[in-house]
Amino acid sequence: MNQGSTLFAQLIAHGSRDVLDRCIRRYRGNHRVRTFTCRDQFLVMAFAQLTYRESLRDIEACLGVIPDRLYHMGIRGSVTRTTLADANERRDWRIYADYAQVLMAEARRLYAGEALALDIEQTVYCLDSSTIELCLGLFPWAQYHKDAAGIKLHTLLDLRGSIPAYVRITGGSFSDKHVLDELAPEPGSIYVFDRGYLDFKSLLRLDHAKAIFVTRARRNLKTRRLYSHAVDRTTGLVYDQTIRLTVQATAAKYPVNLRRVKFRDPDTGKAYIFLTNNFDLPALTIARLYKARWQIELFFKWIKQHLRIKAFYGRSPNAVRTQIWIAISVYVLVAIVRKRLGTKLELYTLLQILSVTLFEKTSLEEAFSAPDYTTTSQPLPNQLQLFDL
Structure with a gap:
C-alpha cells in the first residue's frame, strides 16, 4: 500500500537497499565521503536515466528547483554538477556493476516461467556484442582504430523475459570469442551466437560441460560428412548431416562429431549453415533457435534508444562504466x-509513464494500470461523409 511515497521511491524500493550498501562497503565507496554518498549518486543517475536528462547541468537544474522533494526521493546530499561529476569520476564503477548483477539474477528468477516462442524447456541464451561509438577527441582512451573510438557491450541475454544474464564492457578492439571463455556454462542450457564467437576450443569446453551451442559455420570450414538424415525440404531445410572436422589444427581442438544443418529462408532465398553439438532437437528447431538470436539485436537497439548509454555525463573510463551499469x-x-x-x-510504456510521474505520490499499481479502450464499428450520428455513394 502506498504510504505517501513517490513513484521514484517505490520503484527504487524494489531493489534491495541492503545489497547496494554491501556493494558500497565492498569497494569502500563512501570512504571519506561526508554528504553526497554512493547511494545518492545512484539515485541521481537513475533519475537522469528515467527522465532522459541531457547533461550534468540539466540534472542540477531539474533537481535544484525541487529541493523539498529530494528527501522523498531518498537523496540526502546536495546535488550539484561538480559533486556529481566528481562522484562519477572517483567512485568505483564496480559498486554498480555488482549491484546490477544482483538485480539481473532476481529478474531472471522472476521471468523463469516465461514461455518461449519455441517449444523448448531448456534455458536459451543469446550471446552478442554491440559497439558504442565515442568521440575520439573527447574519449582518447577508447581509441581502437586510427580514427575511431568506442567501447563494446558484451551481453548474454536470457530469452525468457529478455533479461541480461552476463554483461561485460571492453574496449572496441576486444575480440568477441574471448568472452565465450569467460562464461560458466550451464549443463543443458542452449547458447546461440554468430560466427564471431566460433572458436572450436571454446566449443569443446561447452560440449564437455553438457551445454548445447548453435552457431553459424564459416564458408571455408573443411569437414567430412559421416551421415545424412532425411529432412522435409518444404520447410526450407536443405540437409541435416553429421560431420567431422578434417583440418588437423581444428580437428585437434574439436575431435568429436558435429551436426551441420543447412536452411534456406523461403522469404529471402538466403541460405544459412548451422553447427551444433545437439543431435536430438529437430533440424528445423535448430534453424529457429538461431533466428531467435535476433532478440539480442532488438535488445541492443532498445537500450540505445531508450536509455542514456550513447551520450555520457563524464569522459573518464570510470564515469562511462558507471553510467552504463x-x-x-x-x-x-x-x-x-x-x-x-x-x-x-x-x-x-512503463518508462514513458515514469518519466512524467516520478514525483507523484500514488501507487505503482495505479500508475501502471492501463485503461480499457473499446472500439465500435458503428458510425457516429453526426459524422459527415467524405464521398457521396
Whole structure:
C-alpha cells in the first residue's frame, strides 16, 4: 500500500537497499565521503536515466528547483554538477556493476516461467556484442582504430523475459570469442551466437560441460560428412548431416562429431549453415533457435534508444562504466516491477509513464494500470461523409 511515497521511491524500493550498501562497503565507496554518498549518486543517475536528462547541468537544474522533494526521493546530499561529476569520476564503477548483477539474477528468477516462442524447456541464451561509438577527441582512451573510438557491450541475454544474464564492457578492439571463455556454462542450457564467437576450443569446453551451442559455420570450414538424415525440404531445410572436422589444427581442438544443418529462408532465398553439438532437437528447431538470436539485436537497439548509454555525463573510463551499469540497473529494475505487478504494459510504456510521474505520490499499481479502450464499428450520428455513394 502506498504510504505517501513517490513513484521514484517505490520503484527504487524494489531493489534491495541492503545489497547496494554491501556493494558500497565492498569497494569502500563512501570512504571519506561526508554528504553526497554512493547511494545518492545512484539515485541521481537513475533519475537522469528515467527522465532522459541531457547533461550534468540539466540534472542540477531539474533537481535544484525541487529541493523539498529530494528527501522523498531518498537523496540526502546536495546535488550539484561538480559533486556529481566528481562522484562519477572517483567512485568505483564496480559498486554498480555488482549491484546490477544482483538485480539481473532476481529478474531472471522472476521471468523463469516465461514461455518461449519455441517449444523448448531448456534455458536459451543469446550471446552478442554491440559497439558504442565515442568521440575520439573527447574519449582518447577508447581509441581502437586510427580514427575511431568506442567501447563494446558484451551481453548474454536470457530469452525468457529478455533479461541480461552476463554483461561485460571492453574496449572496441576486444575480440568477441574471448568472452565465450569467460562464461560458466550451464549443463543443458542452449547458447546461440554468430560466427564471431566460433572458436572450436571454446566449443569443446561447452560440449564437455553438457551445454548445447548453435552457431553459424564459416564458408571455408573443411569437414567430412559421416551421415545424412532425411529432412522435409518444404520447410526450407536443405540437409541435416553429421560431420567431422578434417583440418588437423581444428580437428585437434574439436575431435568429436558435429551436426551441420543447412536452411534456406523461403522469404529471402538466403541460405544459412548451422553447427551444433545437439543431435536430438529437430533440424528445423535448430534453424529457429538461431533466428531467435535476433532478440539480442532488438535488445541492443532498445537500450540505445531508450536509455542514456550513447551520450555520457563524464569522459573518464570510470564515469562511462558507471553510467552504463546504472542504466542497466534501471532497465532490469523496471522489468522486475513489471513482473511483480503483473502488468502487461511494455517496458517502453512503463518508462514513458515514469518519466512524467516520478514525483507523484500514488501507487505503482495505479500508475501502471492501463485503461480499457473499446472500439465500435458503428458510425457516429453526426459524422459527415467524405464521398457521396
